[in-house]
Each structure stands twice: as structure tokens, then as C-alpha cells.
Amino acid sequence: MTISLKRLFQSALFSSSLLALSAGAASASCGDIAGRVSVVGNEFPAIHTVTKAAATCANDKVTVKANLTADHQKINLPGMQGNPAEYTSAIIATSSITPLLNGNVIRPLDDLVAKFGQDIPKRQLITVNGKVVAVAFMANAQHLVYRDDVLKKIGMEPPKTYEQLLEAAEKIRAAGIMKNPVGGAYATGYNLGLEFINIYMALGGELFKDGTPTASVKNGQGVAALELMKKLTGYMNPDFLTHDSNATAAEWEAGNVALMNFWGSRTGVLMDKQGSTPEVYENTKVGAPMTIGGGKIPATTLWWDGWTVARNIPDADAAATFVAMKTGTSPAILNDATMGQAVWMIEGYKPAPVNQGVMLTMESGAKPYPMLPYMGLLHAAIGENVARYLSGKADAQTTLADIEAAYTAAAKEKGFLK
Amino acid sequence: MKHKTFLWFFLPSGMAMFLFIAMPIVSVLTQSVYAPHEQVIREVENCTLFGCSKATQIDQEATRALRDAEPMGRFVGPSIYTDRNHLAFAEIAGIWRNASGLGDFFGQVTNLPFYDALSFTLTYTALVTPLSLAFGLIIALAVNALPQLFRGPVIFVSLLPMIVTPLVGALILFWMIDARGVLGAALQALAGDPGLSIKASTPLMWTMLIVYGVWSSAPFAFVIYYAGLQTVPGDTLESAMIDGASRWERIRYVILPHLLPLTTFMALIKIMDNFRVFEPIVSFSAGAHAKSLSYFIYSDLGGETRLLSSAAATSVLTIAGIIVLISPVLVRTWHAFGRVRA
Numbered sequence: 001m002t003i004s005l006k007r008l009f010q011s012a013l014f015s016s017s018l019l020a021l022s023a024g025a026a027s028a029s030c031g032d033i034a035g036r037v038s039v040v041g042n043e044f045p046a047i048h049t050v051t052k053a054a055a056t057c058a059n060d061k062v063t064v065k066a067n068l069t070a071d072h073q074k075i076n077l078p079g080m081q082g083n084p085a086e087y088t089s090a091i092i093a094t095s096s097i098t099p100l101l102n103g104n105v106i107r108p109l110d111d112l113v114a115k116f117g118q119d120i121p122k123r124q125l126i127t128v129n130g131k132v133v134a135v136a137f138m139a140n141a142q143h144l145v146y147r148d149d150v151l152k153k154i155g156m157e158p159p160k161t162y163e164q165l166l167e168a169a170e171k172i173r174a175a176g177i178m179k180n181p182v183g184g185a186y187a188t189g190y191n192l193g194l195e196f197i198n199i200y201m202a203l204g205g206e207l208f209k210d211g212t213p214t215a216s217v218k219n220g221q222g223v224a225a226l227e228l229m230k231k232l233t234g235y236m237n238p239d240f241l242t243h244d245s246n247a248t249a250a251e252w253e254a255g256n257v258a259l260m261n262f263w264g265s266r267t268g269v270l271m272d273k274q275g276s277t278p279e280v281y282e283n284t285k286v287g288a289p290m291t292i293g294g295g296k297i298p299a300t301t302l303w304w305d306g307w308t309v310a311r312n313i314p315d316a317d318a319a320a321t322f323v324a325m326k327t328g329t330s331p332a333i334l335n336d337a338t339m340g341q342a343v344w345m346i347e348g349y350k351p352a353p354v355n356q357g358v359m360l361t362m363e364s365g366a367k368p369y370p371m372l373p374y375m376g377l378l379h380a381a382i383g384e385n386v387a388r389y390l391s392g393k394a395d396a397q398t399t400l401a402d403i404e405a406a407y408t409a410a411a412k413e414k415g416f417l418k
Numbered sequence: 419m420k421h422k423t424f425l426w427f428f429l430p431s432g433m434a435m436f437l438f439i440a441m442p443i444v445s446v447l448t449q450s451v452y453a454p455h456e457q458v459i460r461e462v463e464n465c466t467l468f469g470c471s472k473a474t475q476i477d478q479e480a481t482r483a484l485r486d487a488e489p490m491g492r493f494v495g496p497s498i499y500t501d502r503n504h505l506a507f508a509e510i511a512g513i514w515r516n517a518s519g520l521g522d523f524f525g526q527v528t529n530l531p532f533y534d535a536l537s538f539t540l541t542y543t544a545l546v547t548p549l550s551l552a553f554g555l556i557i558a559l560a561v562n563a564l565p566q567l568f569r570g571p572v573i574f575v576s577l578l579p580m581i582v583t584p585l586v587g588a589l590i591l592f593w594m595i596d597a598r599g600v601l602g603a604a605l606q607a608l609a610g611d612p613g614l615s616i617k618a619s620t621p622l623m624w625t626m627l628i629v630y631g632v633w634s635s636a637p638f639a640f641v642i643y644y645a646g647l648q649t650v651p652g653d654t655l656e657s658a659m660i661d662g663a664s665r666w667e668r669i670r671y672v673i674l675p676h677l678l679p680l681t682t683f684m685a686l687i688k689i690m691d692n693f694r695v696f697e698p699i700v701s702f703s704a705g706a707h708a709k710s711l712s713y714f715i716y717s718d719l720g721g722e723t724r725l726l727s728s729a730a731a732t733s734v735l736t737i738a739g740i741i742v743l744i745s746p747v748l749v750r751t752w753h754a755f756g757r758v759r760a
Binding site for chain 1: 596
């Protein structure tokens, strides 16, 4: 995982946004609960909405506290390992739930769902081995973001495949409109690892040998994925290995980029009037994720965000947490201001244009990001080694062999492989 | 001093050293020879918003039984040290057998993550330590030659790189060397290559990190040398002048020998500091081009799945590296000390 500059900066210089919410007006919908609610989660507008709504359950008997920070993955596991746990709930996503499952720090929610959550739609319940472990409230994915005006100038439709994207990029460059028209979060580490996984899975590649923890990326699809990434980076700002999602968004807002595969949860920032000129934000459009080489699977992965309840807390706190978080993700939170913040997986959600990309991704047959105990280790190994390939330090075969070797050593240490 | 008095005098610091230096090292050493238990994996069906799929999960009950039997984890001896992500003995042996020449051998060895990090760390230490001392000395000599009136402001300005928080100082430089930043654009114009990017080139990134290292640590050497210069005996300098020694000869034969103990002391501190180089790599997002041992430890701890044993092993290797590097200086100090006593 790469270190996002912003993340380190935030943790080093400013304390994370800690909002302690004292007893406010008791909400009738929370019912008869008493206990401590303490939430840890990532920091973006949709999650603020959830924790604010959860805080309406605070009263004389219930305290609600939220610690929202981009560093949440570093603190949620240690913060839930104590007994009693500091955090009674962690807001997590597809990949960040695995360390919590591996560490056995979140509790099955079946009894709480039976008691308090009968009205939660079944599709929101995330189950592992038949047990509910989390309640999802939003979906996220990377998909095409393009500049309508630039594509019109070169007379092309929005690309549906990466081949068309490369063709469009060449035309934009040849027409002298932009020097490096392709963008993307290609920062060494986590971001780069995810781009490889997206493309590799779209090419039909399997990350592990049939159901075992043995990695298998040294194959034709692996080479093809690396080669496509190298071609794409040929049209990117040469500093691409330092561009995380924030830097990529900044490049877009500066009007330097016309085509990219980017997070749905961040397109709102690109389309709002802040930090950019009308030429850029008025022409920023989203589309379905792209496929490769005539394949059917688009080069992206589906993600959900949801909440969990800690294991090492008294049952009363667990009940209070469940009810508060359920209130935080109830249909009542949806209004004009919050509707566009995310692709809410909540009854009553009406997609805004800004969220069209994620909706299209869900319809496109994209695969969910793998929820496997050892996925994080492989992701980290990919992120480090693909950077070596893209900066010309290793060839494709060496890179793929290095990914497998680095993963194997780490997985042996963690006890996943013998 | 009586032994008893000395004991009481030393006890508080001794306790603190034991608690904050010895204990953590023991803990890290222990951690590095133990690894998590073998995980019992079972196949499960996961259902999410996007449908159900076959997946695997850690069998918590079975794993708990293993954990209760051996709460420290699985004893693995030195196997973490020798695995592919650290000293990689087996891999190096393989490379040695198959390499076409010495260049190919070193190329393949530095492709291994630990040696990759080690090669940058050593290069950085070997260059930044002498360069920052040399620059510090030059600034100190220059300031010392200034009229009294200007010394204050010049000293203040020279100390700025040290006053600025390393992370912030490096970030400012990071933005300046961006392809669209002041320095980055100037370099493109100088080289006549509009595609030139410091952040995209490994040699340029290494140079940048080393320049940053010298920039940020020269003021430390300057302050110490400047203080040292105030103690140079006036008579010796005067007699050297009467003997017809030029300014350079006075520096070479009077000032430098006088400052030698200071130089040894600073070399010691700077070697330890530079071997732990970390902040600039983070601030420059240089992870793709340069990794240091500290950065290596940080990435092990920062991942979604933390590799504690791996981080511990690298920490122990870092400590060992520092000991090896500073031992010549320590031996030298020891001899010097012995000579004074005798």
C-alpha cells in the first residue's frame, strides 16, 4: 500500500476529524436503547451523512462518537482488539473488512438483525458462510470519466474499450489538444495494484489457483495486463507513479486530462464548481467501465461500503450501536443534499447524473473485488512490483514472477501457505 | 566519584535506557523469530450486494485452538530473515549460479526488495554524511569570516532548512520539482527536453533525495562547526600567519585538526540519522524509485494485512547495519580516548 501524501500529512500535522457528539434531541426512531456508540470510518461526505444521522440517537443513555479519517484502516483493527473495544462499529469496504474478519473482532449480526433490523432489505446484508457480518449502505466502482468537448473535437464517441481509449488518446495528442490526455490513479502501491487487478480480471485472469491461497498471475493475461498498462502510461503525465486519487482528481480539474478510469465516489468533486473552470466541470461526463480485447467483463471491480459491530463489547453497547447505525443508514437520511453523495443502497434512492457511472458498472457484469483473507497481501505485492515494470526496472516475466515470490514469502509468514 | 554515588547518579538514566532502548530491542528480536499461526482456511459462500460467490475464510475456532496452544505464535527461527523478502539466501545462491556476469548478478540481487532498499540506504548514507559535513564546514567558515553585524541574519537564514519540519520541507521541494513546478520547468528548459520529469526517473529521484538530505542536514553541521570555530586558539592561528601560512594552509593544518573530535561526533550522529532515512521518500512519493530500510518497515506495517514479523526482522537488520557502519568511528573514538588517558 502506498502512502497517500494527503493521508500522512493529515495524520502528521492535523489530528483526525474527531467529532464528539453530545446528547442532543432524542430521536423517536431509535427506540429503547442504552449504551456507547463509537464509530471509526473513512472520511468522505457520504460517511459524514451516515454518522451525523446515527448521532441523532444520542440522548442521556446513549453516547455517539465518530472518528472519521483516511487512516481508518490503520486504526480500526487495533481499536477493536481490546476488551472492551474502543470502537463499537467500523465502517468498512469490500477489502477492509477482511482484516477485521481475519482478526475475529466483529460479531455476527443475525440476532441483532432479528431483533432490531427486520426492516433492513435483505440485499443490504453482507453474509459470510451464512452469517451476517456487515450491513452495506452504498456501492462504489471505478468507471470511465471523459471530457465531452474534447471527444467532440476529435469526432469520437466515448470509448467502450481500452483499445478505443488508446485510439482517442492518440488523436487528442496528435490534434495538439492535450499532451497527456489519459489520467488514472497509478501511484505505486495500493492504487497501482488495483489498476492491475481490474485489467487482469477483465482479461479473464484468476488471481489464485482454484480456491487455494497460491497466487497465480504469471500467465498470458498477466503479461497482457502489464503491456496494456505500459501503453496507457505512455499517454499519461510522466509523474503517474506519484499520482494517487487526489492528485489524479487535481490533474483532471486542472484540465490536463480527458479520459480516465476513476472512482464513482469522487466524480462529484470533478463535476462541482469548485477548483476548476466551467470548460472542465461542465464537460465532465461519466460512462460505463471499459472492456478489453473484445471481452465481456469490464476492467473494474465492484465495491460496497457498510458497517459492522465489534465483538468485544457488552451486548447493550452492541444493540445501541446496531440501532444507531441502522438509523444512520435508514431511508430518512436521503434528501436533496445527500442524494448525490453516493450510490446509496437504501430504499428510496434515486440516482443522480453524477452517480450514473457506478449504476452502469453494476449493470455491466463487473466482478466484485475478491473478499479473501490473503487478498491484501497479493494486492500489496502487485502494487510494489508493477511499479518496477512501469519504470523499466524489470521485464514482464520477471515482474510477474516477483509478484508471486513476494506474495508467497508474505503469505508463508502470515501462515496462509506452508 | 565513589562507586555508590556513581550508581545512584546513573540509576535513573540506566532505568530509562533499559525501558526505552533495551526492552524494545528485545521485543523486536523476539517478534522477528515468531510468526502468526498457520491459518486454517475453509471454503465459504459470501453474499454481498453484488450476489453470492465462493470464497475462503479463516476458521476462527480451529485457529483459536492453535493460538491457545502457543500464544507466542509459531517459532520460525531465522526463516523470516532468510526469506525472499529479506536476506534471500536461497534466491541469491540461485542468481549466483545463473548470472552471466558480475553486473548481471548485482542487477538481479538489487531486484530483491531488501537489497533494493539497502542499496539506496547505503548510497544515501555514504553521500549525504560527508557532503552535509563538508557544506556545514564551508558555511561555518564563511559565516565566521563575515563582519559581526551580518552574522546574526546569515546564521538565521542558514538554519532555516533545519527549522522547517522535514515532512513540510520535503513537500515544498516536491511541488517545486513537479514537471509544472519552478525547478522542474527550469530543469526541462536547461536540458532542452520538455518531457523530462524528475519524479519519473530513478537516477534523478535519487539525486533529488540526496540533495534534499544535504540541504536539510547541513545546518546541523554548520551550527556545531561554527561553535567549534569559536574555540580555535588565537595564538596558534597567529603564529601560523607569522610563519607565512596561507588561509587554506591555516584551515588544513590548524582548524581541521582542531575540529576533528567534532567531526567524529557528527559523523556518528549523521550516519545513524541517514541510515534511517524515511521522510523524504514519503514526501517525494519516491516509493517507485527509491526505498530505504525504514520505508520498507513502514510499508510492512501500513498494508491492509500487517506483516509484523517481517517488519521486526527488517528492524533488527537495520540495527545491525547501523552497528556495522558506526563501528569504525566507535573504534576510533575508543583509541583516541585511550590515548588521552595514557
